[in-house]
Amino acid sequence: xxxxxxxxxxxxxxxxxxxxxxxxxxxxxxxxxxxxxxxxxxxxxxxxxxxxxxxxxxxxxxxxxxxxxxxxxxxxxxxxxxxxxxxxxxxxxxxxxxxxxxxxxxxxxxxxxxxxxxxxxxxxxxxxxxxxxxxxxxxxxxxxxxxxxxxxxxxxxxxxxxxxxxxxxxxxxxxxxxxxxxxxxxxxxxxxxxxxxxxxxxxxxxxxxxxxxxxxxxxxxxxxxxxxxxxxxxxxxxxxxxxxxxxxxxxxxxxxxxxxxxxxxxxxxxxxxxxxxxxxxxxxxxxxxxxxxxxxxxxxxxxxxxxxxxxxxxxxxxxxxxxxxxxxxxxxxxxxxxxxxxxxxxxxxxxxxxxxxxxxxxxxxxxxxxxxxxxxxxxxxxxxxxxxxxxxxxxxxxxxxxxxxxxxxxxxxxxxxxxxxxxxxxxxx
Ligand code: GDP
Ligand code: IMO
Ligand code: MG
Numbered sequence: 205x206x207x208x209x210x211x212x213x214x215x216x217x218x219x220x221x222x223x224x225x226x227x228x229x230x231x232x233x234x235x236x237x238x239x240x241x242x243x244x245x246x247x248x249x250x251x252x253x254x255x256x257x258x259x260x261x262x263x264x265x266x267x268x269x270x271x272x273x274x275x276x277x278x279x280x281x282x283x284x285x286x287x288x289x290x291x292x293x294x295x296x297x298x299x300x301x302x303x304x305x306x307x308x309x310x311x312x313x314x315x316x317x318x319x320x321x322x323x324x325x326x327x328x329x330x331x332x333x334x335x336x337x338x339x340x341x342x343x344x345x346x347x348x349x350x351x352x353x354x355x356x357x358x359x360x361x362x363x364x365x366x367x368x369x370x371x372x373x374x375x376x377x378x379x380x381x382x383x384x385x386x387x388x389x390x391x392x393x394x395x396x397x398x399x400x401x402x403x404x405x406x407x408x409x410x411x412x413x414x415x416x417x418x419x420x421x422x423x424x425x426x427x428x429x430x431x432x433x434x435x436x437x438x439x440x441x442x443x444x445x446x447x448x449x450x451x452x453x454x455x456x457x458x459x460x461x462x463x464x465x466x467x468x469x470x471x472x473x474x475x476x477x478x479x480x481x482x483x484x485x486x487x488x489x490x491x492x493x494x495x496x497x498x499x500x501x502x503x504x505x506x507x508x509x510x511x512x513x514x515x516x517x518x519x520x521x522x523x524x525x526x527x528x529x530x531x532x533x534x535x536x537x538x539x540x541x542x543x544x545x546x547x548x549x550x551x552x553x554x555x556x557x558x559x560x561x562x563x564x565x566x567x568x569x570x571x572x573x574x575x576x577x578x579x580x581x582x583x584x585x586x587x588x589x590x591x592x593x594x595x596x597x598x599x600x601x602x603x604x605x606x607x608x609x610x611x612x613x614x615x616x617x618x619x620x621x622x623x624x625x626x627x628x629x630x631x632x633x
Contacts (some may be wrong), residue, residue: 207462209319211466212429214428227422235424237425240281246619259282277310305351305491313394317468332357341444366386407455432445433446469518476501503575519609528613540581550572587615
């Protein structure tokens, strides 16, 4: 298996950026295939910290980055991010980044609608990032989206904007939100076009050539299986499929090109937005995990909810995501906890369930079945080999492998790029 797809196995923020950056040294191209600038991927390289939302993490290693057709692209956010990393010394040019010409654009009206709807939902809000991700995917499926290639055709753009605004201004007005003026929006997009279009191309052709030449492709997932629009805790999910199968459709390759699927999981659990979280800890231990793990949303700045490792949930992600191996991150955050708890399944009344049910009411009522293990007192932070890990930490990892039915392929012990233990090279299959 020449290629690798990295996906989140929980509710996001598992450390995909760190792992993709680390693996990118072994890859030739890094491809984003879904999501948008709702993602926040943090890479720590020496003294420099990169927080990337749209740019593929492989760019930091000097690898060619590709934004696939499955990504929803806010052109202003993309240009702002290119400028931000330039200030950190990372130059992104059309030689280093390619953008699918058939990717859907996120426009300012999408973010406005996202926020207006969230405000109207009140207590029932999803806790979206407010960046217009959901409304942009809705327009794509409704066949009225503006795509990257439309920026090259002012007349097409003008016609499509007319149709789009008829729909969106009606909705925005209904929510009591300000509406958008077509001429203003058209001017804004036409002004962006000369900076965006040099990145645009049919990326599927480049990927096909790369695949046939035996070059290694690393697919970088955003969000995670439990935020997948089909397989996650619906409706508290994002608006794309986050499973590895999407890597093919979201970049323009066949399913056999995806290769090894590496699921990233934290050694505990976190969640940013609203929605079910069976192993959540509302106590001092939850607080401790959040403090130690610096659990604040990269995009939202909101404190992440924290809880124990939910092996039943990750096992479910392994199955629906086609995960071949896990990268277990943030093991160091558990250092010094006297006892560790793992969720192994759920109970609803008298019924024991191996996996989280689909119905929202049942998800809310599901109570975890727990088992406990002794913790370890020595530090694992910065460990770069198994030999540096305390015996209890190894036991914890082994138990996670058994319960999730997936081997641990990689371990991460700090935010820093090289504090990583490779068990098996995913590019070797
Ligand atoms: P992503 O969205 O999956 O890329 O993850 P984020 O970057 O949003 O969040 C993960 C956070 O954990 C970042 O701040 C990383 O720097 C940090 N991180 C990644 N791996 C480790 C690790 O093994 N230990 C610790 N302590 N932090 C880590
Ligand atoms: P990375 O790639 C964590 C969550 C939001 C909200 C839900 C829907 O950094 O792991 P959206 O704006 O996508 O419509 O919000 O999904 N969410 C994430 N949570 N990490 C992310 O990305 C997320 N992207 C979206 O908090 O609950
Ligand atoms: Mg993140």
